[in-house]
Amino acid sequence: MPADGHQVLIFDVNETLSDLTPLRVRFEDVGAPGHLMPTWFAGVLRDGFALTAAGAYADFASVARDGVWAVLSGLEGWTGDAEAAAQHVLDGFAHLDVHPDVPDGVRKLGDAGYRLVAMTNGSAALTERLLAKAGLLDRFETLLDVRGPRCWKPAPAAYQYAVEQAGVRPDQTLLVAVHPWDIAGARRAGLGGAWLQRGASVYPQTMSVPTHRAQDLRELANMLAAARS
Secondary structure (H helix, E strand, C coil): CCCCCCCEEEECCECCCECCCCHHHHHHHCCCCCCHHHHHHHHHHHHHHHHHHCCCCCCHHHHHHHHHHHHHHCCCCCCCCHHHHHHHHHHHHHHCCECCCHHHHHHHHHHCCCEEEEEECCCHHHHHHHHHHCCCHHHCCEEEECCCCCCCCCCHHHHHHHHHHHCCCHHHEEEEECCHHHHHHHHHCCCEEEEECCCCCCCCCCCCCCCEEECCHHHHHHHHHHHHC
């Protein structure tokens, strides 16, 4: 068992493993400014969280499609086909790549003896495609999404579902994510949390603190592997 007691690393996927930057071009393709992509994605998370807080559920694709419609409807003079535009943006998820630091980090963590699991607010099928494209699919034992618990992270039940599927206790797992809200949710559910900063310098003081911090997955893997040696 790793020295810190963590046996299983649970990875967030969108922005943690995958680079969403190419989706900017998808917005430009349909006549919208590319800089709207981060605003749209933040809105998708907001609406998914809101549904969960209200005791309701919708999958990522449905919420994301509504979000594209909302963004485009706010563009003065935009007169395209909203349904076709939304589909074009969503289709972009199937063509994303992992961040450059991910392959080395994943391989080093697997070689160090950690069990690797993915848990996304998005789609396990798209996670499979992303990891297969990067040659990393065989490193992950399970690919999960929120269709199982029918609630989005950071709801406690989403982390509990992932932990149960891995067959371990919460304190034996470490969530790896770029989003502070995800780290805070995991910590409150009893998991450890490894925050990948990816250039960010400030962690919100209002959220539960991470148990590990690293600039990227390569650095985190070096830290965790060293702790085992």
